[in-house]
Amino acid sequence: MADLLGVAVLGAGHMGADHVRRLDRVVSGARVAAVADPDAERARDSVAGIDGVPVHTDVEAALDAPGVDAVLIASPGPAHEEALLAAFARGLPVLCEKPMTPDSAGALRVMAAEARLGRRLVQIGFMRRYDAEYEDLKALLDSGRLGRPLMLHCTHRNVSSPPGFTSEMLINSSVSHEIDAARWLLGQELTAVTVLRPAPSSGAPSGLLDPQFVLFETAGGALVDVEVFVNCGFGYQVRCEAVCERGSARIGEERAMTVTAGGGARAEVPQDYLVRFADAYDREVQSWVDAVRRGTVTGPSAWDGYAAAAVAEAGVLSLETGARTRVDLAPRPDLYA
Template sequence: MTVNVGVIGAGMIGADHIRRLTTVVSGARVRAVTDIDAARAAAVADSVGARALPGDTEVIGAGDVDAVLVASWGAAHAESVLAAVAAGKPVFCEKPLATTAEDCLRIVDAEQRHGRRLVQVGFMRRYDPGYREMKRVIDAGDIGTPLMVHCAHRNATVPESYHSAMAAHDTAIHEIDAVRWLLSDEIVSAQVLTPRRTAHRFEHLQDPQIMLFETAGGARVDVEVFVNCQYGYDIQCEAVGETGTVRLPDPAQPAVRTAGRSATPVLQDWKERFTVAYDVEIQEWVDSVAAGAAGGPGSWDGYAAAMISDATVEALRSGRIVGTGIKARPDFYA
């Protein structure tokens, strides 16, 4: 079966997913594309033999579109996802599922009323080979009960438009989801410590930040977010258990020996670091659509991540430990 996909948003990530669906993923075809920039939508659609449509309503309602991929700007996600659910069409939504927890809950409620899972959220860390091996080790009990998780998320630089709350909402959101998934445990509180600020930042930005989380089971998690580290894009994660540890491997890079030194290069951007994860993520989404069975992180995970990141921003602003206030998970998402 070929899954015919309509894509909403043809910017950087949307265009990359269209390329992926066309040249990397098997069992899929892009049929329709829309973007707020009509000329861009037309150019991208034409490049893959699809047609450009005026808006998300037309893409979702198209008779030859089986499933929808949402890659527009975050504030537009909720309405597109809700429309896809109302149409009974599976939808892959890049993070965030919505920009407010309230809108995430609207999607959760709509999906439950529909009676079957239709939504997958683009938390691609779950598809990275290193993270998947960490998950296997933890689930197998090879390190005993997890006690602590140490994470770091470093970017070389960020633009002036990046502000302090984005450290939680846009950056650490990936660690938040990955930790929930790795530990099969919910985050119940957040705290933020603010070290001395780097000189390599814009004046309005608190950078770095150290985020401290506690899970319902009592595990402690620390996440260093440092978005002006200067040297590259560096993702680290280590889980410490009662009998051992498991650490995320660095991406394989050649070791160069010259002039009395041995060195390995550091990747410079997220696209290069997680290319394989994105490929696997979209392939598995297409496969699940073809099989009629939803998989991967869903609406509930999008809601929980929104609640936790909101609590983290409140903790940054108040200096307090803030409860995440996540509702009890419905059996529908068990």
């Protein structure tokens, strides 16, 4: 066990428990060294069947547990900044689920703390960069075969929203994935955002502005539109079509099983992001573990986490005002050049 990367998992909810399972059963070269969650019973449940994993209700106790070499943060967004700074203080590399922080001010503080270390310690969990279809689309766009990208058309649908989900969270939680994917696919920063609000669906909880239509402008003159609909009722769907000067490419078509019976055919639709992006999560965590074992940190950086937070803030302001809103990014530190 000594040659395995010991990972402390912070947060034992839906995402954190899945990462515990992944580290224990799927990823090679790593083991779960500690788990922390304010709910001790939930933390214990997440490691049921895994011998010798201490559970804690305190983050710092988990970080200081014997054998901890790295940290995976899967706690709610408001807890991320404190956990990141605590990991930095111990020199521990981190895979942090999105959002890096709930706001751009916190993201700037995290970037400044990492820059003072003079080296990258954190990778942000934008897992779509590890999805095979997104990787293929990125390679195609980078090749230039279709000419300059002009537009991205994106769809992001969930079966239903969890309790407490707000209209703002459609932007800063759901669409944050499209924000990062668009920046990465196009290699351009997003410079302005406009959020349009159709009449809410009858399936949305009272007061929730769902669906929304989000339009991003980029530094290179491309446009990105996102339909986000978190109470569609039928399944989890993520699609993206790139329209370029000499052609287009589309990803996210259904790949699930089709059942034929009783005189008809029914295509199954994934009900959860952990199903649709299971392979992407596996590849993301494996890539992170491999890099850390080599002594490096790769993948989406704190700058990417900051940019996503800043664009999302502009999007929330546009949601509130109905106006086109500029995105003003701070200067990019040399560490992330």
